[in-house]
Amino acid sequence: MNIELFITFMKIGGFTLGGGPAMVPMMEQEIVNKHHWLSKEEFLDIYAVSQATPGIFAVDMASHIGYKLGGIRSGIYASLGVVLPSIVIILLIAIIFSHFRENHWVEAFFMGVRPAVVALLAVPVFSMAKSAKISWHNCWIPILSCFLIWICGVSPAIIILIACLGGYLYGKYKLKKQ
């Protein structure tokens, strides 16, 4: 069971491009439809929990599915399975690339890629702003948190704690007013 779980998650980790969210359809295919390890509802519950807990989304999903199927040990097998392809592929690239980084053509390639990376990092800011329903009423929160992290060097962890606390207090205050 654990070995099967490990191999299944290794396949999911090794064959999906585009990070965690891109893995969800393949996970559902493997876990729910093919192996029948979980029902669709159980899978959706795990999806909700993984979004609400810290950590890397795909690994949260894997560890939670493993944990649900066979306890802590299976959770560890599933998480290691999903990250193993990443670690191996990146290590190979890192070791090879460290010999070629000074190469003229490699440097030219990355001079073209770097501005694209900055633009690619800006895209999720706007697409997530849409799905998080940012409006004129709450747009000060992302602006202020960005300013504090970028200009004042405040740690993102502190911003995250304050934001959770602020949301909690605001919810309480709204409830009282009603």
Place this chain on the structure above:
Amino acid sequence: MILLRLFLVFSYIGLFNFGGGYAMLSFIQQEIVEKRGWVSDSEFTDIVAISQTTPGPIGINCATYVGYTAVVNDPEIQSLSAPYAIHICGIIGSVLASVSVLWLPFIVMILVSKLILRYKESTVLKSIFGGLRPAIIGLLATASLSLLNVANFGSPSADTKHFIVSIAIAIVVFIGTYLKKFNILYTTIICGVIGILIYG
């Protein structure tokens, strides 16, 4: 010792990382590049490019690569004279970084998964996320703003051609990916080929 520091910083990043891979890139950029300088700006940008175009979770790809680079850059490690010692330390660093980022969320997941399911529809959880989500969008923005620099775009006065080409690439890629859903892998390769044609 760099390995111990790496373990502590990545455990901290893992514990406070809500909001997926891109939020984690911002977090790593703030803690490792800006604050501690273990990895340079252009190294980090290259790492992000590679993390986005290889399979697997982006956060793990990035943590693995940053772990390797931070150890290899460390002066204490560079002074080692044994053959392959630097690479071996780098490999240890990369595995350590990715495991460090995982272990605390794993414990949190086991402890709170039942609680979260029970309170999934509760107003408390909803209002906490009402504050958290907008703040994470601010965190996401810091990564691209911090990387909008001379190392990645070239200096407007000293290297005008590089600067203008970079701005053009950034604008086209942003519009193409945001509005036309360009594929990230192909976009990265095409920009690299443009780089070879112009600067090669």
